[in-house]
Amino acid sequence: MDWPALRLSLELAAATALLLVPLALALVRMLARKPLVARGLVDGLVALPLVLPPTVLGFYLLAVFGGQSTLGQWYAALTGRQLVFTFDGLLLASLIANIPFAVLPIQRAFAAIPREACEAAWCSGLSNWQTLWKIELPLAWPGVLAALVLTFTHTLGEFGVVLMVGGNIAHETRTVSIAIYDSVQSFNDQAAHVMSAVLVMLSVAGIALIHWATQHIGRRDA
Amino acid sequence: MPDLPGGLEIVASQIQPITLQAELACAPGELLALVGPSGSGKSTLLRCIAGLHSPQQGHIRCGGVNWYDAQQGINLPPQSRRVGFVFQNYSLFPHLSAQDNVLCALGHLPAQQRGARALELLAMTHLKGLEARKPAQLSGGQQQRVALARALARDPAVLLLDEPFSAVDQVTRRRLQVELARLRGEVKIPIVLVTHDLDEARMLADRMTLLSHGRTLQSGTPGDILTRPVSAQVARLVELNNVFGGTLESVDAQGRGLLCWRSHKIEVERVDGFAPATRLSWVIPPENVILHRRDRPSLGERENPIEGRIDDCLPLGDATRIVLALDGDVRARISFSVPTHVARRNGIAVGEIARVSLLASGIHLMPAEPDITG
Numbered sequence: 272m273d274w275p276a277l278r279l280s281l282e283l284a285a286a287t288a289l290l291l292v293p294l295a296l297a298l299v300r301m302l303a304r305k306p307l308v309a310r311g312l313v314d315g316l317v318a319l320p321l322v323l324p325p326t327v328l329g330f331y332l333l334a335v336f337g338g339q340s341t342l343g344q345w346y347a348a349l350t351g352r353q354l355v356f357t358f359d360g361l362l363l364a365s366l367i368a369n370i371p372f373a374v375l376p377i378q379r380a381f382a383a384i385p386r387e388a389c390e391a392a393w394c395s396g397l398s399n400w401q402t403l404w405k406i407e408l409p410l411a412w413p414g415v416l417a418a419l420v421l422t423f424t425h426t427l428g429e430f431g432v433v434l435m436v437g438g439n440i441a442h443e444t445r446t447v448s449i450a451i452y453d454s455v456q457s458f459n460d461q462a463a464h465v466m467s468a469v470l471v472m473l474s475v476a477g478i479a480l481i482h483w484a485t486q487h488i489g490r491r492d493a
Numbered sequence: 494m495p496d497l498p499g500g501l502e503i504v505a506s507q508i509q510p511i512t513l514q515a516e517l518a519c520a521p522g523e524l525l526a527l528v529g530p531s532g533s534g535k536s537t538l539l540r541c542i543a544g545l546h547s548p549q550q551g552h553i554r555c556g557g558v559n560w561y562d563a564q565q566g567i568n569l570p571p572q573s574r575r576v577g578f579v580f581q582n583y584s585l586f587p588h589l590s591a592q593d594n595v596l597c598a599l600g601h602l603p604a605q606q607r608g609a610r611a612l613e614l615l616a617m618t619h620l621k622g623l624e625a626r627k628p629a630q631l632s633g634g635q636q637q638r639v640a641l642a643r644a645l646a647r648d649p650a651v652l653l654l655d656e657p658f659s660a661v662d663q664v665t666r667r668r669l670q671v672e673l674a675r676l677r678g679e680v681k682i683p684i685v686l687v688t689h690d691l692d693e694a695r696m697l698a699d700r701m702t703l704l705s706h707g708r709t710l711q712s713g714t715p716g717d718i719l720t721r722p723v724s725a726q727v728a729r730l731v732e733l734n735n736v737f738g739g740t741l742e743s744v745d746a747q748g749r750g751l752l753c754w755r756s757h758k759i760e761v762e763r764v765d766g767f768a769p770a771t772r773l774s775w776v777i778p779p780e781n782v783i784l785h786r787r788d789r790p791s792l793g794e795r796e797n798p799i800e801g802r803i804d805d806c807l808p809l810g811d812a813t814r815i816v817l818a819l820d821g822d823v824r825a826r827i828s829f830s831v832p833t834h835v836a837r838r839n840g841i842a843v844g845e846i847a848r849v850s851l852l853a854s855g856i857h858l859m860p861a862e863p864d865i866t867g
Contacts, residue, residue, distance in 0.1 A: 390545050391584035393571040395598035396647055405597065409588045 329435025380414020577644030781855025
C-alpha cells in the first residue's frame, strides 16, 4: 500500500472539491441570470471535460501550464514554483477537469427549485443573498452534496490528466491511481488490489452518502 | 385615474411579452377583483404591482409612494414594496415549518418580537397547533392559510391574491371565502383578487375590473358590470349570452325608448344617451326574462311579449335552463332559467311554443357591434 500516494490523492480530492464547489455555485447563480445565448455557450464549455479524452485535456493543460507558456511564466514569477509536475499544477488541472462534476449536479438542483419560491421569498422581504441562503441552498443541498462527492471521488480516480500534468513524482504528484498503475507494471498485484479496494470503498461510500442525503431531504419535506 | 390617498393605482402598458394596456385603482380597505379569461394579463398585473415584472410604460403608486415610474426611472425591487402576495399554488417554502414560513416575512420586526407575531398570525388564520408542520403535512386549505399569514406578516401596504381558492375543494373554498370576507374588515389596505369566478367576484369584491388581452375593458361595481356591460364583448365575458343588435326607433320625454328588433318593438326603460335611429347592441340578463304561465295570465305579460319555440331545456338541479329560438331562427336565441318545478308545471319541453316577457328595466343598450343578430 502506497500510503503517501493515498494521502496525496485524498488531499488533492478534498482541495479540488472544497475549492470547486463554491466556484460552481457562483457560476450556476451567474448563469441563471444570463441571456440564453451566453448561457448555452458556457454550458457547452462546462460540459467539454466530460467528452474530451483525459489525455487530450492533460496534453493541452501541459502546454498551457508549461514553463514557456504565459501562465507558467506568470505563476513562476509570482510563487517561484512551476505549475507542471507540482502539486499546484495538479490541483489546477483537477479543478478544470472536474468542472462538469461540480457544476452539473448543482445546476440541476437549482433548476428544480420553482421560480415562484424565490419570488415568494423576495415578496416576503428576503434579499437575494438571504433567498440563496435560507431558501435555495436548503432546497438544492442534495445537489451541492452530490457535486462535492462526485468531484471528490472523480479526482481520486483521475489518471490521464494527472499523469500528463503531474507525472509520477513520489510525495509530490504520485496519486493512488498512478501508484496502482505502477504496481501493476511491477507485477505487485497485491498492492494494486489493496489500493483499488480502497478506491472502490470510497466510491461506494460516496454514492451511499448521496442516496442517504436524497432520502433524508425527502423525509424532511414530507 | 382617481387620486386615492393610501390606495393603489396602476397604469401599465407594454407590447411584449404580452400586451398590456391597463389602468386600475383600489382604495384602502377595498377589494378589487381582476376578472378575465386565461391569458388576459391578470396575473401579469399582480406581478407588476409586486415588482416581479416591469411594464414598458406606466406607473404604480401605493400609499402615496412611487413604486414604479417608467418616465422617472423609478423601479423599487419587490423587497422594498411591502406587498403581501398569496400565489396561485401558495409557493410555501417546503423545507420550512408553517411558523418558519411566516417568520421569513417578519424581517422588519426586532428579532425578539418575531416569534410571538408569527404565532399571532397563525392563530388569526386558524392554524393554532399546526405551527410545526411542514407544507406537505398540511391540507390545501391549511396551506392557503399559511400563505395568507405569510403575506400579512410583512404588514403589507397592499394584499395581492392570485386565484387563491383555485386549488381547494368546493367546501374549503366557501369557508376560505367567508374568512377572506371577514379579514377585509380587519385590514385596511387595498386588496387585489385575481379570479376566474364571476360568482366569487360578485360575492367578495367592492369593485371589479374586467380584462381581456391585457386591456381594461370595464371597471365598476360587480353589479354594474354584470348588469350594465359597456360593450357586447364585456357582456359575453361576464356570461351574459342574450346579446342582440337593434335600432333605437324613438325616445319619449321620460327617457324611455322603443327598440326595433327583428319584427318586434321592444320597450326600454333607459336609453343611456343613445339618440333615435341609432344602430346598437343590447343585452338582457336572464333574470329579466319572465316565462308566461300557460294556464292563466301572468303578471306583466304585456311587457315586451315574445313568442318562440323551445330549442333547449336542461334541468340543472333546482333550476332549469331554457333556450327559446325566435321566428325559427336559431341565431336569435334567448336563454333564461326558471325553477325546475315551474318548468315541469308549465310542460316546458323541447319543440313546445312558449311566451316570455323581456322586462324593460332589465334591458341595457350598448354601442353597436357587427355580426350581432338582429
